[in-house]
Amino acid sequence: MTLLKSREAILVGAILLLLALVASRFPGFVTPSNLVAVFTDTAPLIILALGQMVVILTRSIDLSVAANLALTGMVCALINVAFPGVPVPVLVALALGLGALMGAINGFLVWKLTIPPIVVTLGTMTIFRGIIFLLTNGSWVNSHQMSSAFKAFPRENILGLPVLGWIAVLVTLILGLVMSRTTLGRAFFAVGGNPHAAVYTGINVGRTQFLAFVISGMLAGLTGYLWVARYAVAYVDIAGGFELDVVAACVIGGISIAGGVATVAGAVLGALFLGIIKNALPVIDVSPFWQLAISGAAIIIAVTFNSRAGRSKGRVILKSAEHAQ
Amino acid sequence: MKKLSKLLTTAAIATGLFAGAASAEDMRIALVVKALGIGFFEAAAKGAEEAASELGGVEIIYTGPTDTTAEGQIEVINSLIAQNVDAIAVSANDTDALVPTLKKAMQRGITVISWDSGVAEDGRQMHLNPSSNPLIGNMIIKLAADELPEGGEVAVLSATTTSTNQNIWIDEMNKVMGNYPGVEVVATVYGDDLADKSYREATGLMQSYPDLDAIIAPTSVGIVAAAQAVVDAGKVGQVNVTGLGLPSEMAGAIESGASKSFAIWNPIDLGYSATMIAYHLSKGDAVAEPGASIPMGRMGEVTLDETNSGAMADPFVYDASNIADFKDIF
Numbered sequence: 001m002t003l004l005k006s007r008e009a010i011l012v013g014a015i016l017l018l019l020a021l022v023a024s025r026f027p028g029f030v031t032p033s034n035l036v037a038v039f040t041d042t043a044p045l046i047i048l049a050l051g052q053m054v055v056i057l058t059r060s061i062d063l064s065v066a067a068n069l070a071l072t073g074m075v076c077a078l079i080n081v082a083f084p085g086v087p088v089p090v091l092v093a094l095a096l097g098l099g100a101l102m103g104a105i106n107g108f109l110v111w112k113l114t115i116p117p118i119v120v121t122l123g124t125m126t127i128f129r130g131i132i133f134l135l136t137n138g139s140w141v142n143s144h145q146m147s148s149a150f151k152a153f154p155r156e157n158i159l160g161l162p163v164l165g166w167i168a169v170l171v172t173l174i175l176g177l178v179m180s181r182t183t184l185g186r187a188f189f190a191v192g193g194n195p196h197a198a199v200y201t202g203i204n205v206g207r208t209q210f211l212a213f214v215i216s217g218m219l220a221g222l223t224g225y226l227w228v229a230r231y232a233v234a235y236v237d238i239a240g241g242f243e244l245d246v247v248a249a250c251v252i253g254g255i256s257i258a259g260g261v262a263t264v265a266g267a268v269l270g271a272l273f274l275g276i277i278k279n280a281l282p283v284i285d286v287s288p289f290w291q292l293a294i295s296g297a298a299i300i301i302a303v304t305f306n307s308r309a310g311r312s313k314g315r316v317i318l319k320s321a322e323h324a325q
Numbered sequence: 326m327k328k329l330s331k332l333l334t335t336a337a338i339a340t341g342l343f344a345g346a347a348s349a350e351d352m353r354i355a356l357v358v359k360a361l362g363i364g365f366f367e368a369a370a371k372g373a374e375e376a377a378s379e380l381g382g383v384e385i386i387y388t389g390p391t392d393t394t395a396e397g398q399i400e401v402i403n404s405l406i407a408q409n410v411d412a413i414a415v416s417a418n419d420t421d422a423l424v425p426t427l428k429k430a431m432q433r434g435i436t437v438i439s440w441d442s443g444v445a446e447d448g449r450q451m452h453l454n455p456s457s458n459p460l461i462g463n464m465i466i467k468l469a470a471d472e473l474p475e476g477g478e479v480a481v482l483s484a485t486t487t488s489t490n491q492n493i494w495i496d497e498m499n500k501v502m503g504n505y506p507g508v509e510v511v512a513t514v515y516g517d518d519l520a521d522k523s524y525r526e527a528t529g530l531m532q533s534y535p536d537l538d539a540i541i542a543p544t545s546v547g548i549v550a551a552a553q554a555v556v557d558a559g560k561v562g563q564v565n566v567t568g569l570g571l572p573s574e575m576a577g578a579i580e581s582g583a584s585k586s587f588a589i590w591n592p593i594d595l596g597y598s599a600t601m602i603a604y605h606l607s608k609g610d611a612v613a614e615p616g617a618s619i620p621m622g623r624m625g626e627v628t629l630d631e632t633n634s635g636a637m638a639d640p641f642v643y644d645a646s647n648i649a650d651f652k653d654i655f
Contacts, residue, residue, distance in 0.1 A: 028532055041525065143553070143577025144652065155557065231520045232553050232577065238520055278522075282529025288486050288515045 007254045010305055011269040015276065018298075022280040029283060036161055042275025043168035044069075044223045044230075046268055048242070049249040050175050051216035053267040056250055057192045058212045059259030060110060060117035065220040066242035067128035068102045070234075072224030074132045076150075077141040077234035084147040091150070091225055099221015100214050102128065107213030111206035117213075125243070132236045143232040154226045164226055171219065176264045188212060192259035249274045252302045273302060351384040354603045355405045356596065357398060357415040358389035359442065364573075364655035366416070369441075369596030373414075376600035379622060383604060386410060395419035399426045405435075412436035412603035417444045424448035436607040440599040443634065450606060451613035451629055453599055455590030457636035461543070461569070462497025464588050464640045466505055468567040469539040472585055476507020477538030480530045482551050482568075484518040484544040494543050511537070516547045523550035527566075531558050542568035548587060552578030572643050572651035579648045591641035592655060598624045598637050 023030045029038075048065050055062045072095050079086055079094070102124070109120045143151070154164035161169075179185035190198040191208045198205055228234045253270025255262040277298050281291045356373045358366035370387040377383040386405070390397020395418045403426060405413055413430055417423050417439055427437050427448040436450060443452040456464075469479045481498075483491045495513065502510065511534050516523025523546060531537055531554070540555070542548035548570040555564045556578075566584040578584040598621040605611040611619045615631045627635035643651060 026533070034532070037528070041528075140574055142574045143549070144580055146577075227521075231524060231550060233520055233549050233574070240519060242521075279525060279529070282514060282526045283533050285533065 008263065008265045008269060011253065011266065011273065011302070014302060014305065015269065015273055018273065018276055018280070022276070022284055025284045026280075029280060036165065038276060038279045039168075039272070040162050040165040041279055042271055043164045044227055045242075045245060045249055045275055046168040046271040047171050047219050047223050047226075048246040049253065049267045049271040050171055050264065051219035052246045052250050053253070053255050053262050053264070054175070054179075054188055054212045055117070055209075055216045056247075056255050056257060057188050057259060057262040058209045059192050059195070060209055060212065061121065061247065061257075062103075062106060062213060062216045063118065063121040063243050063247075064102070064106060064125040064128060065216060065246055066239040067125040068099055068217055068220040069224040069227055069242070070236070070238045070240075071102070071128045071132050072098050072221040073228035073238060074135060074141065074224075074234045074236075076225040077146060077228050078135065080147055080150045081141060081145045084150075088149055088153045092222065095221045095225040096218050097221070099224060100218035102221065103213045103215070103217015104210070106217065107210035110213065111210040114206075117209075129236060136236070138236060141228075141234040146229075146232060151229050151232050154230050164230060167222070167226065171222075172264060172268055179264055184208075184211065189260065189262075192262075194260070245274060248299050252299060270302075274299070351382055352412070352604065352607060353384045353386060353408075353410040354412045354414065354600055354607070355386040355388060355410045356599065357401055357405070357413060358387070359416050359418050360393040360397075361389050361391055364653075365592045366596075368592035368654045369416075369599070372593035372596030372598075373600040375593070376597045376604070376622060380601070380604055383600070385600065390418075393418050395422035398423060402426045402430060406430050406433060409433070410435060412438070412607040414438050414440055414599040414603045415444065415449075416441035418442070420445050421448075436603055438599065438603055438606065438613070441595060446632055450633065451602065451619070452632075452634035453595070453602060453627060454634055454636045455595050456638065456640050458493050459497045459500075460636060460639050461588075462494045462499075463501050463504075464642075465494065465541050465543050465568050466498045466501065466508070468586055468588060468642065469541050469565065470505040470508045472565050472567075473508055473538055476505075476509070478509055478511045478534055478536055479539040479541055480511050480534065480537055481513040482523060482527055482530070482540050482542040482544075482547045483513060483515050484547060486515050488518075488544070491543050498541075516542075516544070516550060518544060518546045520546060520550045523547045524554045527551040527554035528558060531555070531560060531564060537564055539565045539567060542566065542570075544568070545570050545574060548584070549574050549578065552581070552583040555583040556581050569640065571655060572648055573653070573655060575643070576648050576652040579643070579645055586642050586644035588640035588642050590637070594624055594641065595637060597622065598627070602627065 019030055028034060052062055075098060076091050076095055106120055106124055109115050110117050154162060156163045158166055187203050187208045190203055191205050195205045227239060249271040250267055252273050253266035255266055277295050356370060373385045377385045388401055390401055398418055413435055423444050424447050427444060431437050438451050439449045440453040441455060481495055512530060514526040514530060516526045527540055530540060540551045542551050548566060548568045552566045555561060555566055561582045567587050569589055570587045571589060575584060575587055601621040602619050605619055606613055613633055615629055615633060618626045618628050620626045624638060629635045
């Protein structure tokens with residue numbers, strides 16, 4: 001437990017160091033209002049990283065989250081254009097449902113057909129994008145076609161933080177509760193830590209993975225609506241490549257790709273770390289040709305730190321051999 | 326029964342004769358598009374009809390495949406050759422694939438030109454570009470400068486660092502910066518044609534340059550994202566977003582005031598000009614050769630370069646006064 005705590009502490013330290021570095025080049029970055037803006041901008045990444053965390057924890061991976069986001073976002077936008085009167089809460093419920101359905105398809109294929117998750121989600125990723133094209137023939141849904149209520153919801157300011165940011169906070173709290181206080185949360189850890197042992201304790205490994213995909217899909221669907229409303233545009237390629245950012249955020253957050261090790265705080269901090277880099281690069285006046293290399297290097301450094309900190313010392317069982325070395 | 330069928334046959338023959346007589350007088354110009362049902366090309370057809378009624382004695386055949394394939398266009402062109410039309414003006418789905426078919430058409434004495442999306446030199450007499458790189462480069466800075474009589478700071482939000490079109494346009498823009506004294510380009514950033522990255526870059530520009538007056542985005546994803554970023558930053562009226570975009574995508578930005586004006590080629594003018602050129606070439610009162618000028622009615626005339634291609638005009642400017650007419654077209 002102390003080890004886990006220290007891992008997050010290192011990440012918090014890295015984030016503070018990063019903020020200090022950025023502030024030394026552009027002091028305006030660390031003003032409270034800008035930090036709120038950065039947090040809000042990172043909210044979609046936080047929400048998706050939390051969903052991805054659950055999936056990775058169960059020794060799977062979900063590469064279809066960005067495509068799921070794009071398809072759900074497009075469906076919400078199309079419904080808003082066709083029936084501008086549909087209230088936002090209904091759309092949010094629909095986005096959650098549709099996202100969960102797409103997650104369930106992934107989960108079902110992994111559970112019942114035992115296809116490797118990376119293959120399943122690689123396939124559904126392209127299928128989901130393809131469906132958007134079928135729905136729209138490649139055309140865009142534009143800002144002036146969306147109702148103002150549709151676009152206003154994620155921007156609504158409550159106590160200084162936009163709704164988009166509050167949703168990320170809410171999702172963090174709910175998942176924190178699920179992971180630490182429910183049998184399902186424990187089951188995720190058990191399945192990822194040792195699937196064979198999990199079977200002996202009466203946990204259905206496939207079903208647990210299925211539920212992980214449903215959670216990930218549901219959160220991707222929710223983000224789909226928020227994304228489209230925030231950027232006020234929907235087209236086939238929105239959030240292209242975003243799934244890799246999501247996986248990167250998880251890895252930075254100390255979530256083991258091999259499964260079994262994850263914390264909610266880690267996923268959130270990993271997403272924040274990446275979000276701060278993404279928001280800082282445009283303002284610190286670095287050549288765009290360097291930007292990609294810098295964000296890549298930051299990811300590797302963060303992961304290296306994490307894996308060093310997370311490595312258990314190991315027990316020396318042959319004292320004589322150790323001295324001989 | 327026999328009487329009736331005889332009557333019908335007579336009627337059919339008469340109609341046939343009549344139609345034949347009509348086509349002998351009318352010049353038939355075929356406007357072949359990438360695919361039917363695309364707003365941009367429907368608008369071009371409108372322009373072609375306008376040219377036809379202005380010229381008189383011209384029949385427009387607006388046609389194209391149902392999906393954007395070269396094979397589909399080849400079939401369409403073959404049937405046009407069989408109908409022996411006078412001229413074919415094509416926006417090609419493939420530069421090279423259409424060449425043999427179009428060559429065949431030219432051998433039969435049909436005038437062939439390409440417009441919008443060109444075919445290789447062998448396959449057409451001339452090609453009409455909607456605009457030219459220098460004209461576009463000049464237009465994007467002019468749009469920003471027109472709103473800044475006292476000069477000011479502008480920044481460019483491009484697509485990717487390697488996007489050929491955008492890089493050429495920005496180069497051309499930098500060449501004419503001398504004509505706009507007081508206007509200074511403070512930064513060029515890249516949104517990679519992703520809505521979220523473009524939004525973030527635009528937000529970053531407004532933070533780094535608090536006195537920024539305009540963002541020029543010569544890319545349709547970037548200009549929409551930048552307009553949204555300006556609205557969210559509450560800087561409508563301070564930062565003007567301009568560049569190249571489509572009216573349907575930019576209608577919201579014009580409405581919110583984040584963008585005062587932007588440009589893109591006008592498909593109506595393009596269809597009009599293509600028809601005018603096809604008419605004059607087919608009639609023989611103009612020739613398609615390097616250096617030649619071909620009249621295009623109200624659009625002036627086009628001068629051909631050494632590859633027999635020419636640029637129609639400056640990109641067309643859209644603003645609050647005309648956006649409503651175009652936002653449903655393309």
